[in-house]
Amino acid sequence: MKKLTLLLAAAGLSMAAGTAFAEDCAYNAESPFDLEQSEVEALYDCVKDAMAEGYAKQGDAVGSEYRTWTVTATAAAVQGAHSKRALLTFANDIAAEQYLKFEEEGVVMPVGSVLAKESVSFSKKKKTARPGPLFIMTKVAAGEAPETNDWVYGGLQPNGKPMKFKQAFCHDCHTAWEDQDYLAYPVEEVRIGN
Numbered sequence: 008m009k010k011l012t013l014l015l016a017a018a019g020l021s022m023a024a025g026t027a028f029a030e031d032c033a034y035n036a037e038s039p040f041d042l043e044q045s046e047v048e049a050l051y052d053c054v055k056d057a058m059a060e061g062y063a064k065q066g067d068a069v070g071s072e073y074r075t076w077t078v079t080a081t082a083a084a085v086q087g088a089h090s091k092r093a094l095l096t097f098a099n100d101i102a103a104e105q106y107l108k109f110e111e112e113g114v115v116m117p118v119g120s121v122l123a124k125e126s127v128s129f130s131k132k133k134k135t136a137r138p139g140p141l142f143i144m145t146k147v148a149a150g151e152a153p154e155t156n157d158w159v160y161g162g163l164q165p166n167g168k169p170m171k172f173k174q175a176f177c178h179d180c181h182t183a184w185e186d187q188d189y190l191a192y193p194v195e196e197v198r199i200g201n
């Protein structure tokens with residue numbers, strides 16, 4: 008009987024650990040930019056299971072599938088533009104071949120391309136890492152999204168619910184990469200094949 012109680016307690020504890028990532032995934036640096044790449048990777052490992060579970064929670068197709076897609080970087084890395092988060096982008100089958108060339112000019116992504124970018128958020132106060140939003144870009148047929156050059160921007164909160172924002176909020180920044188079909192690509196150090 009005692010053994011069983013212990014087993015149950017152990018199971019309960021590990022279940023709690025699965026959701027209590029905010030306490031678990033602690034870091035020491037002043038800013039996420041000061042973290043060593045190896046530390047970023049350890050924090051990513053710490054949150055990654057809870058992260059994928061969360062994005063899939065509401066049954067969103069991209070949120071449930073993207074982990075089976077092609078990963079475009081060797082590891083998550085910290086990037087400034089998406090609010091000092093650690094990022095890791097996945098490309099669906101339609102997007103992967105062209106995306107992984109990381110071409111800088113004349114890029115035209117095929118219609119149906121989807122890029123899904125995981126993010127790890129850092130709490131400056133608590134010095135912990137936790138799942139951030141999943142950022143999504145979908146290439147639609149010419150003329151379907153004329154104001155955003157045929158890209159539709161989407162996002163899921165860490166609990167799998169859709170994020171609300173204006174398309175222009177995302178696109179105004181992504182227009183900086185017009186020659187790359189509005190794609191910014193992962194930081195060079197972690198690009199696949201680099």
Ligand code: HEC
Pocket residue numbers: 085086088089094095096122123124142143144160161162172176177178180181189190191192193194
């Ligand atoms: C201030 C500039 C900025 C804004 C605003 C911004 N992005 Fe990005 N985005 C970037 C940069 C820089 C990258 C490349 C980051 C990396 O992976 O290291 C990127 C990458 C991405 C990617 C991966 C595909 C790629 O470009 O290589 C997706 C998907 C994405 N962003 C979606 C969004 C969505 C959705 C929004 C709006 C909610 C948004 N972005 C707002 C700068 C921005």
